[in-house]
Amino acid sequence: GNYNCFFGSSAGFSNTTGYSNCFFGREAGFSTTTGIRNCIFGKFAGHANTTGEYNAFYGYEAGYLNVDGKNNAFFGAVAGTNNTSGYQNTYIGGGADGNVEGTLINATAIGYGAYVTASYTTVLGSSLNTKWGFGHNAASGNIIDFQPALTSAKLTTAGLWTSQSDKRLKDHFEKLDRRDILDRICELDIERWHSIRDV
Secondary structure, eight states: OOSOEEESTTTTTTOSSOOSOEEESTTTTTTOSSOOSOEEESTTTTTTOSSOOSOEEESTTTTTTOSSOOSOEEESTTTTTTOSSOBSOEEESTTOBOOTTOOOBSOEEESTTOBOOSTTOEEESOTTOOOEEESSOOOTTEEEEEOTTTOOOEEETTSOEEOOOOGGGOOOOOOOOHHHHHHHHHTSOOOOOOOOOOO
């Protein structure tokens, strides 16, 4: 194939008509025969790739089992090693990966050890990650926390979503007709109910 760049022992070893590929590292893209426009960097990265196209694999054994998957981006040591024919997937972080069948579509796993098992799904962090902070670290009593200068909203470890209401953050106040509001409330059906479990 034309316009290929191979660097490393047995990198792109099986290439026949594949073109515009970049393989760097020992046995990177080793099995690629007709795959095109792949960027595979790292020892054994993309090792099983044969006809896969438009993939970006960076890291030791990244995308190792990919055979014909396309448009995947795997970054990190052993990232995306399970993928065989899945496409449009993004795995970022050491060991970030998808289901063992390797057939996911447009799935994303971000963070060390992040693992996604369903197509069109995004997983942030592994099962060890218990907090998300946006702009700062989440407080000890919160699971999701935002930078205080932006909002006071948060999800607590008790599972409660809280958001304070501050009059200083609002404008365009308008008086409403209290009688009209009460009349509308009186028109509502109000019932008491009990949740049935295991139905």
